[in-house]
Amino acid sequence: MMARLAVTGATGRMGREVLAAVETRDDLDVVVAANRGGTDETVAGVDVEPAADLESLLAEREVDVLVDFTGPDSCVEYAQACSETNTAFVTGTTGLAADQQDALETASESTAVLQASNFSKGIAVLRGLVREAAAALDGYDVELVEAHHNGKRDAPSGTANTLLSDVEAARGEFDRVHGREGEAPRTEGEVGVHAVRAGNVTGLHEVWLAGGHEELRLSHRAESRGVFAEGALDAAAWLAGRDAGWYEFDAVLEGDE
Structure with a gap:
């Protein structure tokens, strides 16, 4: 069964890599690609929509899991949107301050959250x-x-x-x-x-x-950002549908149930 996927930072370096990588998979289907500030751009055949509408997009399109490679402020904002819509949240965003890290952990009380500094x-x-x-x-x-x-x-x-x-x-x-x-x-x-x-x-x-x-x-x-994109997508497919809580990338690699 394919999980319904959202990607934030869709026009950034990693967002583009994630959207390109998902085209080769049969376990994930992109239903939302969002970018802060809005854009009329299409990335890997997917129309990019304003991140300001993210929470409503997640709810309306029944998104199962979101992959995020953005910045600390955006990461926290998107995690909150996921917690409000019961959307699993995978992030490789780094550089979070202590209070921002606390906000991610708070989001994990309402939805599944997996954070990794590196998905290789x-x-x-x-x-x-x-x-x-x-x-x-x-x-x-x-x-x-x-x-x-x-x-x-x-x-x-x-x-x-x-x-x-x-x-x-x-x-x-x-x-x-x-x-x-x-x-x-x-x-x-x-x-x-x-x-x-x-x-x-x-x-x-x-x-x-x-x-x-x-x-x-x-x-x-x-040698390629595709390494990180593939790992994040592996994490997304694994995390979709799991109970609220904090998860580690090691569990994905070890194939934990």
């Missing part, structure tokens, strides 16, 4: 490797480098913050040093975080562990 299967594997390496190489210095296109808003990326949380889970709390300048010798236990913004880089994340006269680098490079 490769990143999911990388996270496990980082946790394992950080624990096994206790005492080794850790540095994280991430690179994205020159239009990305948040730094460090949501994925970088997730990887840092994985290191923290393995080692406990540490000081995060964002770049270095001038006289800046490393202090014990700190983790350096370096964000690069250039050109059209889709996404690169690299975790360095160095010590004992050796160096280990764990890295992931995304």
